[in-house]
Amino acid sequence: MEIVTRADRPDLRETAAAVFKERWPEFVFHDEVPRRYTDRAEKYFGLFDIMVLDHGSVVAGGWGVPVPWNGAVGDLPSGYDAALVRAVEAREADIPATTLSFMAAAVGESHDKRGLATVVLQELTRRARDQGLAHVIAPLRPTWKHRYPTVPMDEYAGWTRPDGLSIDPWIRTHQRMGARVLGTAPRSMVIEGTVAEWESWTEMVFPVTGEYVIPGALNLVRIDVEQDHGVYVEENLWVQHR
Template identity: 35%
Template sequence: MQPKTSSLADRPEMLERIVGMADSWPEFVVQDLVGAAHFPRIATELPEYVLFAEDERGEVVANAYSVPFALDAEGRGRLPANGWDAVLVWAFSDLRRGVRPDTVSAISVSVAPHAQGRGLSGLMLSAMRDNARARGFREVVAPVRPNAKHLEPHTPIEEYVRRVRPDGLPQDPCCASTPGPEPPSTPWHRRP
């Protein structure tokens, strides 16, 4: 049975279960100061951009957070090299100032450890894209964290993300669907 996806805006009573879902984020990710300051705000200030999936027993097995922001605002115009930190700051600055967003950025997709390997991350990315489209956005972007980088903590990220497989795709599993031999230092995926 396909898990049921919903938004926190439609089901606010699910907040504790969404936030309390076990995940497998490495410690360095949860220590990010910008993320720590802004990530919790998504659920309270932008609940329509918090999605979750429930299995047949009603257990939350995946969640996806995104934020709308104005990429075409003055002084921006291109995706930031420092990934979600800049996007989170832009999104909440735009929200506070009433700037109309034109792009949605994925911030996180998490799958409960016991439910990994079932295609839930793809389901959540599709739900995120559909949610953005339903809200009038034409594009969803995603700053991608290289999945295996923590295995090489002393390798500079610029070197790590430029490694390619024999078929020309990036070596890191998160970026293997990104075409081209030279991914940027902060990989971004764009989806219409």
């Protein structure tokens, strides 16, 4: 296997994007904050935007951003969106980063069960250490939380197996690397759209105003038919690696 940055191999950009798209529901790609900040993040933080190649093919990838964080739970960003904003704006204001925040990691569906997500996270951690960053954190999007969209994240995070590890596979991956839960990321992503857009993103129909369970969502989406507006506020889980 070979690890490269996306800047090293721009010819694989579309392939890498397809790997990431396999793992997330469509509505996730309509968050306005990444639309405004991701291009700058890619420009500033290419060292932390990596792909794993196997015989020249993209099998996994991940990225992170360096952020200022003082180590206190109260100083954590409110989630994924806020971490991205903090990283970019701190870089533009010449505020030193102290911490790497993992933003996403994905493995191609045909390459599951090979430990590739751990490879990605370990490589990003190594790069953070080499750059002198003191902490590594992540706003996790737990793999199975969409099965329990009405359960608060802090309650879900406390559900464990007999061996003491989380019931959630993605949380377990981080726990096995020594990560500990810091708390919830209450407004990790906020996605808004018209009723028609939400119907398109979810392949559902929303005939009346109310809260709905939608495929792939960790929380409920609020649809207001009269105002032609839907909003989804996703709660994630902050963890810190050793």
